Amino acid sequence: MNIFVLPIQLFLSLFLLFAISRVFLRFKEGTISLGQFLFWCGLWLLALFSIFYPDFSNYWARLLGIGRGADAILYTSVIALFYLVFRLHVLLENVNYEISKLVREVALLSQEQTRRQPQKQKAKR
């Protein structure tokens, strides 16, 4: 390990420490489960480790048949991002569906009410 810290290493490690602190806070709040907490902590710690030991990512990249560790990280990140965007689309569609269900019930209920109102008025008379 080089004892001199490059500006990019400093910047990235500060960002990762911030990310880890957020994960910890979310876990404390109870918004994320223990499994999610461990997954995100593991991921960010692995990234932190790779910043200071680039050979670590290079080793995995070579195993995958990719020359540089940085490239391997970039490729897997792009794939992960594509997948996340797709998951978000599915989630958004499900939310849309739930809103439609609500709008539908309102429409059906108000139709039922308008149908009953004249009947009630007739009964009063």
Place this chain on the structure above:
Amino acid sequence: MKTLFVVLPAFNESQVIREVLRKLKQELKKIKEFQSYVVVVDDGSSDKTSREAARGGSIVLRHVLNRGLGGALETGLTYAKRKNADILVTMDSDGQHDAKDIWPALQPILADQADVVIGSRQKGKRPLDRHLINLMSNVVTWLLFGIWSSDSQSGFRVFNHKAIRSIKIMTQEMEVSSEIFGEIKRNHLRFCEVPIRVIYTEYSRRKGQQNLNGPRVLLKLIIRLFRS
């Protein structure tokens, strides 16, 4: 007496809805075998569609927010389910369908030869761009849902009691037309097509599916495959 529900999803159709309803009611009067009900699903219109539809003598279900064609159709379908309808007909509210086609389209259902009938727009002139878009949509529907239809995007459909009870629509917009074929397959329903007349006017062209919607519809259909 058996009941027939005609559902017309409508979005900002105040200009034409009264006339469409008048013609529809005229034709429905001739069908003596069923007690008919016309249901307009106003999909959050900003004009007077609901008022015009109510004046035209239909049952109006009003969405407080615009949910798209799929959302509106599911509302009509849910209403028909709750009213225990025997037959459900869906038609466009822009006047592109001819109410005279309802009776011939009912025949395969009355003869117990089909659970779902799709009105294939074969009669009448159709613009070339619509022909091509429709062909591509048919191919996509076939690839994704495994059923070939000569007019997968037709809004003219007839469902019998079994189909009304088993079909569940999850998509919100134009992709619903293809999704219905997925539902036909999933529920092992018998399906057939009957030729219907299409009346293309400047108005209906403006209101219908836009040609550039294709990729968006395709994406939504792929997403549909990943939803439960």
